[in-house]
Amino acid sequence: VSREDDADLGRALRTIARWGEPADIPPLSQLVPTFPAHSQQVGPPSRTRWWIAAAAALVLVVMLTALAVTRTSDDSSPYVGSVPEGWKAIVVGSVQLAVPDQWPVHEEWSCWDQAANNVYLAKAPRTHEPCSSEKGELNLGAAPHPIEPDSILAAVGNPQAGAQVTLENLNGLRAVLDYREDDTGYSFNYFVVDEDVLITLTFGDAADTDLAGDIIATIGPAPESSPPVVEDSATTLDPFCSMVAASADVPEAYVGSAEHLADVASMLAVAPPQVISQLEILQSYLASGAIDAAQPTSKLIENWPPEVQGASADLSRYSSEVCGIDTRD
Amino acid sequence: MRDVGGSETDVVTGWVEGFEAIYRASYRSMVQLAYLMLGSSSEAEEVVQEAALNAGRRISNNPHAYLRRSVVNGSIAVLRRRAVTEKHQPDPPPPEQPSYLVELRDCLLGLPERQRAAIALRYLEGLTDSEIAQTLDCREGSVRSLISRGLSTLRNEVIL
Numbered sequence: 001v002s003r004e005d006d007a008d009l010g011r012a013l014r015t016i017a018r019w020g021e022p023a024d025i026p027p028l029s030q031l032v033p034t035f036p037a038h039s040q041q042v043g044p045p046s047r048t049r050w051w052i053a054a055a056a057a058l059v060l061v062v063m064l065t066a067l068a069v070t071r072t073s074d075d076s077s078p079y080v081g082s083v084p085e086g087w088k089a090i091v092v093g094s095v096q097l098a099v100p101d102q103w104p105v106h107e108e109w110s111c112w113d114q115a116a117n118n119v120y121l122a123k124a125p126r127t128h129e130p131c132s133s134e135k136g137e138l139n140l141g142a143a144p145h146p147i148e149p150d151s152i153l154a155a156v157g158n159p160q161a162g163a164q165v166t167l168e169n170l171n172g173l174r175a176v177l178d179y180r181e182d183d184t185g186y187s188f189n190y191f192v193v194d195e196d197v198l199i200t201l202t203f204g205d206a207a208d209t210d211l212a213g214d215i216i217a218t219i220g221p222a223p224e225s226s227p228p229v230v231e232d233s234a235t236t237l238d239p240f241c242s243m244v245a246a247s248a249d250v251p252e253a254y255v256g257s258a259e260h261l262a263d264v265a266s267m268l269a270v271a272p273p274q275v276i277s278q279l280e281i282l283q284s285y286l287a288s289g290a291i292d293a294a295q296p297t298s299k300l301i302e303n304w305p306p307e308v309q310g311a312s313a314d315l316s317r318y319s320s321e322v323c324g325i326d327t328r329d
Numbered sequence: 330m331r332d333v334g335g336s337e338t339d340v341v342t343g344w345v346e347g348f349e350a351i352y353r354a355s356y357r358s359m360v361q362l363a364y365l366m367l368g369s370s371s372e373a374e375e376v377v378q379e380a381a382l383n384a385g386r387r388i389s390n391n392p393h394a395y396l397r398r399s400v401v402n403g404s405i406a407v408l409r410r411r412a413v414t415e416k417h418q419p420d421p422p423p424p425e426q427p428s429y430l431v432e433l434r435d436c437l438l439g440l441p442e443r444q445r446a447a448i449a450l451r452y453l454e455g456l457t458d459s460e461i462a463q464t465l466d467c468r469e470g471s472v473r474s475l476i477s478r479g480l481s482t483l484r485n486e487v488i489l
Binding site (some may be wrong): 009010012013014015016017019020021022025026028031069168177179185210212213214215216217218219272273274325 | 423
């Protein structure tokens with residue numbers, strides 16, 4: 001599943017959601033006739049309630065501060081590293097995960113006939129003979145570097161129906177997920193890119209969704225291994241941020257050029273849902289020919305229509321907050 | 330200097346006014362979110378109004394997130410009520426819509442409720458795994474699992 005497909009799905013779902021858009025917004029006071037009175041009936045002064053509000057504000061400040069501090073180092077969920085009771089820890093290379101005690105673990109490489117509720121592990125999977133696509137393993141033999149979902153998809157060729165390939169962040173580890181599903185069950189094939197490890201988890205029962213989530217949540221760096229290297233956020237987050245980084249410092253002549261328009265189209269292909277509509281607005285404006293190379297003032301954002309200025313501001317904000325790249329200068 | 334009572338009244342009044350602004354700014358998107366989960370605009374509006382009623386009565390650090398969570402939980406409650414009452418028919422689609430969108434909507438409405446919620450939150454609200462996990466009160470790994478399984482069903486049943 002390419003990012004274009006992902007963007008298409010997002011657009012389709014947003015269109016469907018608009019079918020349910022309300023004609024108007026009923027005033028809050030009409031929904032809750034007692035609500036305005038509620039604010040006047042707070043009763044006698046109460047230090048307790050005042051302090052609750054103050055404490056809530058303080059908690060908000062602390063949370064925002066913590067978010068700002070942690071965002072630059074790791075956007076993933078906290079990796080506890082603990083092994084739930086009745087589960088066992090498995091270490092492969094410098095990656096650890098945990099599965100229920102009764103789950104068989106297969107560490108010798110072969111083209112397994114996979115059974116449900118098993119875990120299959122392989123180090124340096126690209127050095128092994130590839131299996132047929134029906135076997136279910138992620139065939140990484142031809143995958144070029146750097147490994148990204150699209151290159152994996154191209155290398156795998158035409159995976160069996162139901163396969164999806166996406167880039168995931170597993171508690172700080174970059175991983176390519178090849179998710180497969182057939183009549184007998186479903187499997188998560190995680191190729192942990194930087195550790196060169198393949199982990200395949202198999203499930204047979206649709207009710208195992210929560211179990212799958214619990215197991216996936218345990219995948220992370222092994223305790224004895226070095227913590228994952230925190231690279232520049234533009235290279236670790238996703239291809240979109242990498243493209244933003246590449247276009248952050250460009251000459252004036254670039255604005256409105258054919259190269260600029262092509263770059264926006266490329267960004268659109270890998271953009272996250274939050275910025276697709278803004279990129280589409282920018283793309284339409286650039287394609288309209290409104291920017292005239294002979295008139296430098298037409299390249300100034302302040303001279304663009306408000307809608308385009310707004311989209312540009314949103315993109316800058318996203319680039320700053322998510323990619324850690326300031327494009328406003 | 331104002332006494333504590335004045336401060337309290339200010340806090341509550343400020344909260345009410347602030348929440349009203351959040352409510353007005355969020356109403357349409359929240360109805361759309363509920364509609365994706367329910368397939369009925371009238372039920373979606375009822376869920377959002379009920380959620381706004383509840384969210385407006387309590388001070389929270391992040392009222393928008395609280396409202397969104399209330400909308401998702403309210404929608405799931407409606408789905409569970411439906412499961413024990415009668416077969417629900419979604420709203421007819423607007424005229425002249427492409428058939429694949431109608432198929433996609435119907436397939437989405439056939440997903441388990443948490444898969445439906447996770448996909449709506451990802452693709453409509455643009456939330457991260459972490460934010461979806463907080464909204465659905467589950468782990469991030471579960472979010473990935475819910476979305477993977479939901480998308481697989483959509484892609485197998487609807488040609489996108």
